[in-house]
Amino acid sequence: MLEIILDPSFLASIPRFVTPILLAALGGAICERAGVFNIGLEGMMLTGAFFAVLGSYFGGSVYVGALAAVLSGMAMGAIFAEFNLRRGGDPIVVSIAVNLLAAGLTTFLLRAIFDVAGAFRDPAIGGFGPIDIPGLAALPAIGQLLSGQSLLFYVSLVLVLALHVFFARHRLGLRIRAAGENPAGLTAGGVSPNRVRLAALLMCGALCGLAGAQLSIANVNLFVENMSAGRGWIAVVAVLLTRGRPLPLFFIASLFGAVDSLSFRVQGFGLPQQFTDMMPYLATLVVLTVLSWIRLQRAR
Amino acid sequence: MRASLEHISVDFGPVKAVDDVSFGVAAGEIHAIVGENGAGKSTLMNVLFGLVRPNNGRILIDGDERVWNSPQDAIEAGLGMVHQHFMLQDDMTVLENIVLCSEPANALGFVNFTAARNRIRDGFSQHGISIDLNARVGDLGVGQRQIVEILKVLYRDARLIILDEPTAVLTPQEKDRLFAILHSFATDRRSIIIITHKLDEVMEVADRVSVMRGGRLVSSGSLLKTTKERMARDIVGGELPPPLRRSARAPGRVVLSVRDLRVKGHMPVGPLSLDVGAGEIVGIAGVSGNGQSELIQAITGLRRASGEIRLDGKRVDNMDVAGRRGAGMSYIPEDRQRTGLALGASVSENANAGRDDVGRFSKGPFLDRKAMADFARGLIDRYRIKAAGPRALASTLSGGNKQKLVVGRELSRSTPLVIAENPTWGVDIGAIELIHAELLRMRDAGHAILLVSTELDEILTLSDRIFVIYAGALSDEIPASSADRQKIGMLMTSRRTATKVEA
Numbered sequence: 001m002l003e004i005i006l007d008p009s010f011l012a013s014i015p016r017f018v019t020p021i022l023l024a025a026l027g028g029a030i031c032e033r034a035g036v037f038n039i040g041l042e043g044m045m046l047t048g049a050f051f052a053v054l055g056s057y058f059g060g061s062v063y064v065g066a067l068a069a070v071l072s073g074m075a076m077g078a079i080f081a082e083f084n085l086r087r088g089g090d091p092i093v094v095s096i097a098v099n100l101l102a103a104g105l106t107t108f109l110l111r112a113i114f115d116v117a118g119a120f121r122d123p124a125i126g127g128f129g130p131i132d133i134p135g136l137a138a139l140p141a142i143g144q145l146l147s148g149q150s151l152l153f154y155v156s157l158v159l160v161l162a163l164h165v166f167f168a169r170h171r172l173g174l175r176i177r178a179a180g181e182n183p184a185g186l187t188a189g190g191v192s193p194n195r196v197r198l199a200a201l202l203m204c205g206a207l208c209g210l211a212g213a214q215l216s217i218a219n220v221n222l223f224v225e226n227m228s229a230g231r232g233w234i235a236v237v238a239v240l241l242t243r244g245r246p247l248p249l250f251f252i253a254s255l256f257g258a259v260d261s262l263s264f265r266v267q268g269f270g271l272p273q274q275f276t277d278m279m280p281y282l283a284t285l286v287v288l289t290v291l292s293w294i295r296l297q298r299a300r
Numbered sequence: 301m302r303a304s305l306e307h308i309s310v311d312f313g314p315v316k317a318v319d320d321v322s323f324g325v326a327a328g329e330i331h332a333i334v335g336e337n338g339a340g341k342s343t344l345m346n347v348l349f350g351l352v353r354p355n356n357g358r359i360l361i362d363g364d365e366r367v368w369n370s371p372q373d374a375i376e377a378g379l380g381m382v383h384q385h386f387m388l389q390d391d392m393t394v395l396e397n398i399v400l401c402s403e404p405a406n407a408l409g410f411v412n413f414t415a416a417r418n419r420i421r422d423g424f425s426q427h428g429i430s431i432d433l434n435a436r437v438g439d440l441g442v443g444q445r446q447i448v449e450i451l452k453v454l455y456r457d458a459r460l461i462i463l464d465e466p467t468a469v470l471t472p473q474e475k476d477r478l479f480a481i482l483h484s485f486a487t488d489r490r491s492i493i494i495i496t497h498k499l500d501e502v503m504e505v506a507d508r509v510s511v512m513r514g515g516r517l518v519s520s521g522s523l524l525k526t527t528k529e530r531m532a533r534d535i536v537g538g539e540l541p542p543p544l545r546r547s548a549r550a551p552g553r554v555v556l557s558v559r560d561l562r563v564k565g566h567m568p569v570g571p572l573s574l575d576v577g578a579g580e581i582v583g584i585a586g587v588s589g590n591g592q593s594e595l596i597q598a599i600t601g602l603r604r605a606s607g608e609i610r611l612d613g614k615r616v617d618n619m620d621v622a623g624r625r626g627a628g629m630s631y632i633p634e635d636r637q638r639t640g641l642a643l644g645a646s647v648s649e650n651a652n653a654g655r656d657d658v659g660r661f662s663k664g665p666f667l668d669r670k671a672m673a674d675f676a677r678g679l680i681d682r683y684r685i686k687a688a689g690p691r692a693l694a695s696t697l698s699g700g701n702k703q704k705l706v707v708g709r710e711l712s713r714s715t716p717l718v719i720a721e722n723p724t725w726g727v728d729i730g731a732i733e734l735i736h737a738e739l740l741r742m743r744d745a746g747h748a749i750l751l752v753s754t755e756l757d758e759i760l761t762l763s764d765r766i767f768v769i770y771a772g773a774l775s776d777e778i779p780a781s782s783a784d785r786q787k788i789g790m791l792m793t794s795r796r797t798a799t800k801v802e803a
Contacts (some may be wrong), residue, residue, distance in 0.1 A: 169410050173404045176399055178389050185387035189401025189452075190372030 004191040008091070010265050015153045016219045017264075018257030019206025020045065020211040021181075022156045024235035025253045026163055027073075027207030032244035033167065034200035035167040035180035035193075036084065040095035041239075043102030044076045044205050048212025053125055054113070062126040066152075068214045073209025076102065077201035085194045085201075097234075099113040107225050128152060128218040143229040152210060161205070163246040171175035175201050180244075208232070231260070237284050241291055252287065259283040301362060301378055301459035301491050302327050303348065308357035310343050318354070319344045319515040325460065325508075330492045332506035332523075334499065335535055336728040340515040341495045342384075343461050349381050350374035350495075354652040373401075380458025382449045390438030395420070396439050398451050403788050409609035416455075423454045427484040442588060443474035460491045467501055471587055471791035475537060479505045489744060497535075497729065498757075499528045511784070513537050517643060536729060551577030552762070553612075555628075555716045555748035556599070561607035563598045567591040569772040571607065574750075578716065580737065581749040583763030584774070587792050589755045594632070596721050596752055600624060600631050612716055626656060630710040633720040640706040641694045648676035648690035679708040683734065700731035706736050711742060718742055718749045724758060736762060756788060768792055 024041045031038035044209040049071035053069025083089040098237055107146050113269035114120045137147040166173040175196045178186050214233075216223050242248040263279035304324035310317045317342045327329045333341045346352040350360065359366050361377055368374050371381075387396050396415060398420060401412045417433060425428060431447050440448070446466060451459050458644030461480075467475045482505060483490055496502060502509050503523065510520035511534040518534045519526070554575050562570040569591040576582045586592055598605035601621040609617040616624045625631075633639035641650050652661055652672045661671045676690035683704040687697055694702065707723060720739060724732040741760060743749055752769075753759050759766055766783050768775040768791035775791045 169413070171405045171409045171411055174392075174396060174400055174403060174411065177392065179390050179699065180388045182387065184385075185389055185397075186401060188381065188383060188387040190370060190375045191401045 007265075008135060008141075008144045008172045010261065011141060012148060013265070014145060014258050014261045015149045017261040018212075018254050019150070019153045019156050019218070019259045020214045020259075021217055021231050021235050021260070022250065022253040023159070023211035023214060024208045024232055025238040025249050026156070026159055026246065027204035027211070028162065028235050028239035029242070029246060029249055030176060030200045030207070031197075031204045032239050033180045034078075034176040034201060034256070035183065036197050036204075037079065037091040037235050038095060038201070039092065039233075040076070040080060040098030041204075041208050041211075041235050042109060042228050042230070043099035044073045044094075045212040045235075046102040046106055046226065046231045047076050048073045048209030049216040049227050050109065050212070050214035050223050051209070052208065052217045053120065053221075056126045056142030056217050056221075057122060057124050058125070060124075063215055065126065065217050066210065067126075069209040069213035069217075071209070073205035073207070073212065074202045075205065076208075077203075077205025078198075080205075081198045085197055092243065098281065106132065106223075115170070117225075119222055119224040123299065125217065125221045126199060127221040128214075150214065152214045152218050154240035155207045156214075157209070159247050160250045167246070172196070175260075198285045211235075231273040234260070234280055234284060237288070256280060256283060303362075303379075303460050304360045305344065305449045306358045306360065307350060308344065308347055308354045308359075310340075310347060311355050315751070316515050318347065320356075320514075321512070321517045322357075323510055323517060325491045325493055327459075327491055328486050328489045329507050330486050330501040333493060333495050333512060334497060334502060334509060335512035336497070336730065336751065339512040339535075341512050342464060344512070345381070345464065345493065345495060346595060347464060348374070349379055358586065373720060375456060375458075378459040378776065380453025380456055380461045381460065382446070382453060382463045386449055388437050388445055388448060390436070392450075393433065394431055394435050394440075394448050395433040396435060397448055398433075399457050400452075402456055405676070409733075411773035419453060420451060423451065426452070427481050427490070429481060441750040443470050443477070446470065446474075446478065447481075450478075454485075460493070461485065462495070463497045466494060467496065467498060472785060473793055475501070482795070483734045486719040491689075498532070499531055501602050502531065503528060511535055513617065526679050527588050537582060538791070544565050549744070550581055551579050551580040551728060552746060555612055556750060557608075557610040557613075558599065559608040559610075561598060561605055561609065563591070563593070563594040563603060563605040563772075565594045565603065566589075566626055567594055567597070570595045570605075572774045574774065576750050577715065577745045578748050579743055580760050581743050581751055583759035583766045583780075584750070584752045584769050585756055585759045585766060585788055585792060586752075586754065586769035590769050592721070592769055593752075594772070596631075596719060597770065598628065599750075600719060609710075612645060624714075625713075628716040630713050630715045630718045632707055632710050632718070632723045634719040634725060636702045637704050641702055643693070645686050645694055647680070647694055647697070647705060648672045650694045650705060651676040651679050651690070652711070656711065668759045672800070679705065679712065683708040683738075700727035704731055705728045707738060713740055716748060718747055720749065720751045720753075722753050722755070723751070724753075724755070756785065756792075759788075 024045050028038060028041050051072035054274065056062050076098055080094055084091050084094045108114030110120055111117060131151060132146040133147040137143045153258045167177060168183035175186060175191060179193045179196040186196065212228065215227055232241040238249055238252040238256060241252055260280045263276040267273055267276045306322050308318055308321050321344060335341050343352060347354045350371040350373055366377060389400065391599065395416060399411065399416045403412050403559065404415050420433065429447060429451065431444060437445060437448060466478060470478065506523050506655060509523050509526065509531065509533055511518045513535060555578050556576040558572045558574040559575060567590060582619060584592065594603060599609060601619060601624045607617065608615065609629050614627060616627050619627065637643065652675060661668050673690040679685065680687055683703045685704045687701060697705065703761035711718065724735050739749060751759065751762055763780050766778040766780060767769055768788055770792060
């Protein structure tokens with residue numbers, strides 16, 4: 001086991017698994033703080049993964065792919081806002097609709113546009129290559145972990161800090177927190193809580209779209225049906241555990257990502273896949289148990 | 301700022317909430333609006349502030365007619381409102397709360413907190429306000445939260461400030477401080493409208509007073525030309541019922557006995573001991589959040605606690621809620637919306653909830669709807685509850701009528717002990733009179749009553765003996781005969797400042 005953990009190629013794989021969970025969780029954090037119960041991260045992420053491939057394939061640039069992913073995620077956010085904020089639909093029902101819509105829509109578009117079922121792979125899909133950081137790359141372990149990752153990994157690290165500052169010092173960040181805590185205070189101040197929540201949903205969609213792009217045009221250069229594979233749900237758990245605080249969220253998302261990566265790795269050691277697939281969820285349960293135990297102790 | 305409302309009418313469906321009211325406030329004037337709940341005061345102010353659109357009438361600001369599409373328009377025109385239920389963010393600091401919704405931000409939207417801080421400090425020195433800007437609002441007491449609300453409107457440089465029931469939750473000292481700030485605002489040529497139902501405060505602070513009843517303005521004029529008695533008559537629309545008279549009587553056997561009670565919680569309580577005898581009302585005064593709810597929940601069994609609780613000599617501290625109620629305890633909770641009533645159930649179902657004599661209201665394993673409705677009808681008549689009937693949903697009742705239903709249900713159980721927690725919170729004068737009279741009737745009939753209230757007047761009117769709770773500890777006993785408002789006010793805000801009280 002120790003050999004696996006210290007294996008350089010394992011270390012190098014961790015950020016690939018952390019990035020999508022972290023990006024989606026940051027998006028979820030914005031919704032959580034704004035008082036929008038959004039468990040549609042999975043669907044927003046899957047949409048982003050598909051449109052990243054679409055943009056990269058037809059646009060001929062990985063950046064067009066990332067942009068398409070962001071815009072498609074925002075579109076899902078807008079759909080959420082329309083049905084939840086404007087038409088007053090229950091957020092859980094709307095989330096489920098978003099998740100089902102994303103699964104169906106991406107499968108349908110895969111056949112309609114690329115005329116394939118299951119997966120689309122093509123040399124014309126450009127991907128984010130590894131970025132070597134001079135100096136860091138030479139360090140043992142840390143170099144493996146932090147250097148040679150995709151641009152989106154570095155972007156996600158910056159976004160953790162940026163979101164922290166955003167909540168503390170930005171006008172919209174302040175209003176998002178107010179929309180989540182006491183929206184009546186915003187109304188009394190002449191600001192519509194739902195407009196603030198719309199902004200939160202769009203930002204969340206953008207980040208989930210990027211999370212999808214990491215899956216389809218950074219980890220690999222292809223789209224597979226349902227390729228988000230539950231990572232959006234793990235991001236939801238990370239958001240709820242940390243109540244949307246960016247810094248704790250970073251640690252939880254990193255833990256979940258590392259376990260996700262480990263589960264992939266141990267498949268090579270003869271463990272049945274059904275068992276290794278359970279690992280991220282087991283880790284979630286363990287963290288949930290430990291945290292609730294700590295909270296109970298503190299409450300005493 | 302000069303503001304006037306001309307011929308304003310607001311209809312809520314078939315109900316005329318405000319009926320052709322004209323009203324004005326001059327620059328530098330403190331104008332009080334009084335009236336019962338439902339008289340239309342708040343609706344009228346919501347019209348002025350852009351929260352409600354009138355069906356008829358005009359709003360004039362400094363002589364010009366204005367139309368508000370939203371509160372934002374009113375705020376931009378220089379109006380500010382301090383709401384009855386604070387609109388603050390508990391998890392934010394005082395500074396963040398003050399700037400929220402009018403943040404001084406740069407082109408990228410980042411807030412310049414330093415500029416905000418300096419600007420607030422200017423207001424501090426001018427009006428004699430002091431507060432820690434870095435404190436978390438959730439950690440502040442009610443009086444300080446109100447200061448934050450006032451700083452919010454001051455920060456927006458409001459020239460007309462509307463305060464909705466601002467003193468409902470304040471200690472006498474905090475009230476004095478608030479009134480000093482309001483006077484300072486008036487000197488600064490700001491106009492102030494204060495909605496209240498406390499006539500003593502009107503006499504103390506206002507320049508002019510308007511009385512509303514049933515959606516109409518019944519009188520308006522200088523305070524010098526009216527009296528408290530006349531205002532009270534205008535409010536209720538007729539002669540006042542005679543003031544409550546309490547007969548002197550010696551308390552009987554000890555009904556509730558609490559020994560060394562300790563409660564853990566947000567505000568730890570105890571160790572404290574307390575006796576309530578048959579035929580007396582023991583009042584516990586205090587600013588909310590000083591352990592009142594912890595104490596009551598411990599006695600009623602809603603919260604775990606250590607120590608000994610006896611009811612008529614019998615230990616009840618290891619019983620659950622139902623056990624304690626069965627042993628002879630009734631409870632009028634503070635929160636009628638969540639604890640007192642099931643809002644989605646009917647009046648009849650609520651009236652019968654938690655009764656001991658189940659046999660009277662059931663036929664075999666089934667509810668006897670007819671017996672339940674008859675019982676509910678009895679309560680409706682006796683407590684003058686305005687309801688469409690026993691089958692109406694509890695949620696359709698107004699606040700005062702909900703409370704009368706809770707009081708009626710609990711008192712009709714006729715248990716040796718009654719615990720009343722802010723029993724008249726947010727109900728109108730008529731309902732207050734009725735509830736107070738019922739509590740006194742129970743006392744005279746030999747029941748023991750523990751009254752916990754944040755309304756000092758209520759404590760002083762009803763209690764035979766008074767304690768003050770502060771930071772989870774009880775003060776020495778204060779006999780009602782020697783109770784003094786200032787002294788109790790001091791005890792409400794600091795630990796044991798007043799020492800011995802002569803019996």
